[in-house]
Amino acid sequence: MLFNLIQDVLLLLFLISAFQVVSQRHRDVYGFVVRKEEKVVLDGSQGLTTMIGRLRINDIHINKPDVPRKAAALTFDQKGHTMEVETLSKGGRYENNDYIIGGQRFHFSLPVNNQFRLSGMMPVFFTIGFIGFKAYCMYQEFPLTSMFIIHGILIAYVLLSMILRSDHAPIIESIFAIFLTYYIEATLYPALTNSEALAGCLRDSLIGVGVYVGMALIFSNFMKLDVNKAIGKKSLHQYLRIMALAGIIGLIVLNIVLAKVKYGAYNWITIGGMTFQPSEIVKLVYLLALVVPQRQLFNDRTNLIYTFGMTSIVFAYAVLIKDSGLLMQLGCLFIISVWLQNTDLLLIAIIILSTMVGAKAILKLSSTAAYRFTNWMGEGNTIFQILTGSGSLATHNGYGYQSVHALVAAFSNGGLLGNSSFDTLKGVMAANSDLVMGLLAQRHGAIFLFIMLLMVMLLIYTTFNSLQQQNRFQQVMTALSIAGIIFAIILNMGGTFSIIPLTGVVLPGISKGISAAICYGGMFGIICASGVSSSYYKLINERKAGMTNE
C-alpha cells in the first residue's frame, strides 16, 4: 500500500509539473508570423508549414476566383535558414519574405518566443524517479536483475528524448514510458501465481518494451528526416501510400492463410513462436495510407480510387475476421482523415453517414457484436443507466461477466490505494489485455485509475503543442495517430467498465501484446516527432524581435 501511495504521489507530481510546463509552452509558436499590410493574419500557431490558396482549409485563404485552390506550401528550412516554397499551383510568387498572390502581398517572418518558461526537465525527473521506484517495486515481486534492465531501457529512452529534443520537454515520451511500466506489469502478471510462466512472461515483456520503444524511435526519427529531398520527385507520402497498400494486402493474405481462431477472433497467427494479430498492424499501415498532405483526399481520380479502394479492402477485412473493434477504429481513422483533408461539407456528410450505416449493417452481420451491443443496452434501461453499466450488471453471469469482475476489482477489491493483488480477475479471460485497467486498478487502487485518466488528458493536451512544432505531413499523421490511440483507450477503458460494449480492443502502451506494440509504438512515435531543430528553437527563442530568413 505504501509503495502504491508513493507511486501515486510521483505520478501526481509528474502530472502537475507536466501540465504546468505544457500550459506555459502553449503560447509558444513555431510557424511563420504572416502579416498583410502590417496586420498580423497568422501568429505562427499553424505549425511549420503555411498553406496558401483559395480553399478555406488553407492557413491563408484568399477568396478570389483567380487564386488556385491550393497555391503553395511555405516552410522554413531549419538547417539552411532559408524559405522553402513548394508551388502546388501556378498563380503566386515569392519575393524576399513576401508571397504575392491575387494582388495581395503577405509578409512572412519568424516567430518570437521570449516569455518566461518553466524548466521542462522537472516532469522528466519525476518520470525517471517514478520508473526507478516502479522497478524497485517490481523487484520486490520478481527479484531479478532483469527488472532493473527492462526499466532501465525506459529511463534511457526518456533521458535520450530529453537530450535530443530542442525544447528538452519530452512530456509525451514520459507518458509513453510511464504507460510501458504498466505494460511490463501486465505482461508479467501470469507469473505472479505461476512461477513456471516467469521466463516466458519476462521474454514477452522484454520483447514488448523493445518493440514499443523501437517502433517509437523509428517512427519519430523517420518523421523528422527530410526524406522528400532524398527520394526525388515523388514526395514521402506518395511512397508511403504505395507501400501501405502493398503492406495491407500482404497482411490480409497472411491473416487469411495462417490465422487460427483464438479468443473468438480469426486473426491470430504464430510465426517463430510469437503469436500476434496482423489486424493491429493494419491499423498503423492504413493510417499511413490515409495521409495526403498539402492536397485533398479526393482531389483527383487516382486519389479517390486509391482511398476508397483501400478503405473498402480494410473494412472488408475487418468484417471477414468479425472484429467489430477494428472496424470502429478504422472507421474513426477514415472519418477523421476525411474531415481533416477535405473541404466539401456534402462529401464529408456522405462519408460519415455511409460509415454509420455501414457500422449498423455490421452489427447486424456480426452476431458477436450484436450480442454484446444488445446485452450492454439491457432491457428497459435509460441512456444514463446504459452508460453506467446497468446492462452488464444485469448479465453478470453472461455478457457482463468480465466487466462486472473488472468493476469489482477496480472499485471494491483494490480499495483506494490498491491491494497489490489481482485475485478478482484471476482466471477471467483477457485480464491483462482487454481488462488490463481493471487488473491494474485492483493492484494500484481506484485513485490510480483516475490518475491514468488524467494522464490520457495530458497526452491530448500536450499534442496540442506538438502540432505547432510540426509540418503539415507530420500534423495529419499526428492527428490520426492521437485519434487512433485515444479511440482505442476509450474503446478499451469504456468497455472494461461498461460505459460502452466490450470490443476486445487493447489499451495502447499498457495491455499485453506484441502486435499492439508494433501498432501503438508507431503511433506514439509519430506523436513524439514534434521537436524542431535545436538551432531553430534557439533562433526563435533568443531573437528579441524582427524577422529573418537568412
Add this chain to the structure above:
Amino acid sequence: MKIITKMKLQLTAMLILTIVMSLLIGLTPVINKKKISEHFYDYIKNDRINNLVIKDAKGAIIYDGGFSKDELTRESTFHVVGDLNGSLPSSLLSTYLSNDANISLLDGYHSEQHTINLTIDLDMQKAAYKLLKSSGVNGTLFVADYNTGEVKTMVSTPSVDVKSKKKAADKAYLNKAAQAYTPGSVFKAIAVGALLEKSQSYQSLTFNCTGKYEEVSCSSAHGTVTLEEALYKSCNCGIAKFVSEHLTPEELNSFAKKAGVKSTDLMVDYPVKAGEVDANDSIRWSSDGQSKDLVTPVTIASYYGAIANNGRRQTFYYQKSNAKTSAKRIMEFRTSLFLKNALTKGMTNWYSTRFNCSCFGKTGTAETGRGTDHAWFVCSLTDTKAPTYVVVLMLEDGGSSTNAIKMTARFVNNTILGG
C-alpha cells in the same frame, strides 16, 4: 476552416470524450454501489470458501477449498462444519462466512489462505457417526476434554451429505448435541449438587423408598437410601423427597442456572440452546429431570466434566484458536467429591466390567410425554491412563438407557482407549 483549427477541434472533442468517459467511470460505481457490493461480497464469500482449510486435531484435512471426497468425513462432520448455504447457522462455515471480512477503504480486500485447526478428532468423529448410524436410532454423541475444554467429538444423526442431491432426512439439520431434551435421571446430579451447595450436612440425609412419594414413583422400592445411594441407585422418590423438603423451587432453579442449564455459551464457538428448569411447576419431578426440564447434551457434559474437574467448569471449544485456559468454579470441591464418589459407586456396582478404564457416570431414561423415552448415558473418564474426557450419548426416543451404556462403552473401549 483551417486544417490546424480542425485538428484542434478534433483534439478538443477527444478531450471532452475522455472527460465524459472519466465521469461515467467515476459515476458507475457510485450509481451501482449496491449491485457492485453484492458482487464483491459474493466474490469474497467464494474466495474465502476457496481459500479455507479445516484440519482436525491431528492435522487431517476435513475441508480444503471444498468438501472432502470421503462421504463418511462429510457426513460425520456436517454438524461441525456445516454447508455453504448457511443451513446450519451455528456451524463453522456459517459463522466463518458471517464474520466480516477484513476490508479496508485504503487497500481493499486481500485474498489469503485461512486455516482453521479444530480440536475435533476426525477418527473419533467418524467412529461415533458409524456407531450411531449402525444403532438404528438417531441421537448425538459428544466428547470433550473436561480439563482443557477441547471438544473431541460432536456427532449428530441423521446427518447430511453436502454433496448429495437427495432430500435430507427429517431433523438432519439439527445438531442434537446443542439442542435441549428432557434429561431424565442424568439431571439428579444437578439436583443433588443444589442440595449440597446449600448445606454439606445434607450428605447424611436418609429416606425409606417404598416406590412412591407424592406424585413421584420409582420402578421398584429402594428401601432406606442415603443421599448418595439415592443418586447412584437413581431413586426418584428419594431425590424428590430430599429436594422438595430442603430446597425452594428458586434455590433449585438458581443452582441449575449456575450449573449451566440456561446458558447458551457453554461452548465458546458454538451456541447451545438454553435449557429449562421449572421447579415451581413440580419441584419433585423437576429434581428427577422430568416435568418441564430440558437440558442439552453439551450442558450435561459440561456439568459432569466439572464434577470430574473438582467443581471447576471448563468452557468448551472446538476451534483451537478459541482455547480458554481459565475454568470457572460452579460448585464446592466437597460437592464435586461427593458426586464423583457416588457416581463412581454406581458405575462400580453395575457397569464396571463394561468399561476398560475407571470412570464415573449416570444413566437417564427421560419420558418424553409421547410414550417414548430418550436414552442418556454420561460418563467422565478418571483413569490416569485414559484421557480426561467426558462422554455424553443421547438417543432420541432411544428407549431404555441400557443401549446407551453399551454403545458408550464400545466407543470408549474401542475408539478412545483403543485408538
